[in-house]
Amino acid sequence: MLRLPAFALFWSAATLRAFGGSVAGVAFQVLIVSVIEATPLQISVLSALGVVPYLFLGLIIGALMDRWRRQRTLVLTSIGRAVVLAVIPVLLLTGTLGFWSLAAVVLTLGVLTLFADSAAQPLLPRIVPRDALVMANARLGQSQTVAETAGPALGGTLLNLVGAPLLFAFDAVINAVAALLQWRIAVAEPRPAPRAPGRHVGHEIVxxxxxxxxxxxxxxxxxxxxxxxxxxxxxxxxxxxxxxxxxxxxxxxxxxxxxxxxxxxxxxxxxxxxxxxxxxxxxxxxxxxxxxxxxxxxxxxxxxxxxxxxxxxxxxxxxxxxxxxxxxxxxxxxxxxxxxxxxxxxxxxxxxxxxxxxxxxxxxxxxxxxxxxxxxxxxxxxxxxxxxxxxxxxxxxxxxxxxxxxxxxxxxxxx
Structure with a gap:
């Protein structure tokens, strides 16, 4: 599979983001528990914010992904994640990180992740032959599993060695590199036909x-x-x-x-x-x-x-x-x-x-x-x-x- 240039770039970006997310996940838990000292209610709210975008925007964004360029969406979401993650070290170093600012970060990352997930799944069949889709998804699954296994241990080690600000800066750089890899994917995405008069996104969702x-x-x-x-x-x-x-x-x-x-x-x-x-x-x-x-x-x-x-x-x-x-x-x-x-x-x-x-x-x-x-x-x-x-x-x-x-x-x- 990795001999296919487009998939190699897609897989590399997905693997980098998976490792970065797993590494930063440890730091997020430390921020929630130890830095802002969130109450149980606040912890549950922060946890729910990761799901909220799917509940309210999932169907709308899915419909948009049948009209927008999926590769461009992946690139923009990776850039957006890099920017949001880079904000966290600034908040930490200036002592302005609190519950509401962290909640805004978590919610924004949730929305960006929703866009990325909604673009990635329908983009894959455009860069991989139909008879290779199982193998492609298996390769992505293997990377995700390794990231989820090794990422937290690596994140805990890096957190002790360099501290949370540098760890989040590291994850921001990872997302920037992922955006560059996604930008290089060569894929043809035909422009969809214009909507018929009287049709809107609600009709497409239905x-x-x-x-x-x-x-x-x-x-x-x-x-x-x-x-x-x-x-x-x-x-x-x-x-x-x-x-x-x-x-x-x-x-x-x-x-x-x-x-x-x-x-x-x-x-x-x-x-x-x-x-x-x-x-x-x-x-x-x-x-x-x-x-x-x-x-x-x-x-x-x-x-x-x-x-x-x-x-x-x-x-x-x-x-x-x-x-x-x-x-x-x-x-x-x-x-x-x-x-x-x-x-x-x-x-x-x-x-x-x-x-x-x-x-x-x-x-x-x-x-x-x-x-x-x-x-x-x-x-x-x-x-x-x-x-x-x-x-x-x-x-x-x-x-x-x-x-x-x-x-x-x-x-x-x-x-």
Whole structure:
């Protein structure tokens, strides 16, 4: 894949931004907890601000990405991130960083990330042949996994060595370099036809939703991934509390278990293209959807307690995280590649934004539901419910035409 010049530039920029984001993520946590000494309510607000842009702007920006030049959008968002990140050292050095200024930074970065994500997914099919989309997404997934694994450790080290101002300045430079790489991508993006009289962006959003949920295979794919996000919001919320509080796992062991999940994700992304090629996109997605049920069933019913011992708890939790990551690595590359290959270019932005926006709405309310379930049922019953929901996501694939879908299916134009 890296022999394709356009993809090599796209991948390099995405990898740099992933590492920069993971490194800076540590510094953001330190700023929130130690520098501005945010209250629990303020921490929850800052966390929500990362999702808010998707809830209010996701569908609109998705529609715009079917009319704007996606490469130019990527370049401008990287430049914008570089500028915003460069502001943080200035605020730190002048002693003016507070809750509201940090909230403005987080919200702005969230909006820029939304633009970047909305442009990147529909741009990839323009720079990569359809038969190479799974491999391309697998390469991007591998980079993301490595960044999420090594980035926090590197960020913690750099934070101790150079301090937060230089760390954010470093991430700003990374985004500037990413913008330069994205600017060099050679891609033809035809100008869309002008809107018919009386049509506006609202009509295009509705058209994208109708296409997504009216499509023979995209509809079950979207419903399956929405269901998966509901299950994931529940288990992701309960996991850390269960492991750290109920099982009393030390922080170093918790970090090691998470690292096993990252290793599983990398392994899944490595084998995803082979599984998709051999069994088809639908069956590859089904494998990932079914496999993710296993680790949460194990954690829900395993007779684990704080008295089981660190070695036993760590072994079970690490194995569960590995399978969890493996399932996501397998399905992500095949899921995204199939969407990119089956939808025509003119509706890619709206189709992807429709699925992505609903996913985040589902995740938001699922996380709230998880808190209620933990309070009234306990940790392990809550994970069991998450496992059942994951199983439902697999059943949607199994019982639909998506099961036999292949990556070489021809794109279907919107009606």
């Amino acid at each position: 058209e994208g939703m109708r296409y997504t949920y009216g499509h023979r295979t995209l509809r079950p794919l979207a419903l399956s991934v929405h269901t998966w996000f509901l299950g994931n919001s529940i288990v992701a919320t309960v996991f850390a509390v269960f492991v750290l509080r109920e099982l009393d796992l030390p922080a170093w062991a918790f970090g090691l278990a998470l690292a096993c999940g990252a290793v599983g994700g990398f392994a899944g992304a490595v084998i995803a293209p082979a599984i998709g090629s051999r069994f088809g996109a639908g069956r590859a997605i089904l494998v990932g959807r079914a496999l993710v049920v296993v680790p949460w069933v194990v954690l829900a019913f395993a007779p684990l307690t704080a008295d089981s011992g660190v070695a036993v708890v760590l072994t079970v939790v690490s194995a569960a995280q590995f399978l969890y990551g493996l399932s996501m690595g397998i399905e992500d590359a095949n899921d995204i590649a199939y969407r990119q290959s089956v939808a025509p270019d003119g509706i890619q932005g709206r189709m992807n934004s429709t699925i992505r926006t609903v996913n985040r709405v589902v995740f938001f309310f699922g996380a709230l539901l998880s808190g209620v379930l933990m309070t009234f049922l306990g940790f392990q019953p809550t994970m069991a419910i998450g496992a059942v929901i994951f199983a439902m996501a697999a059943v949607v694939v199994l019982a639909s035409p998506l099961r036999t879908a292949r990556h070489d299916d021809q794109p279907d134009a919107p009606e």
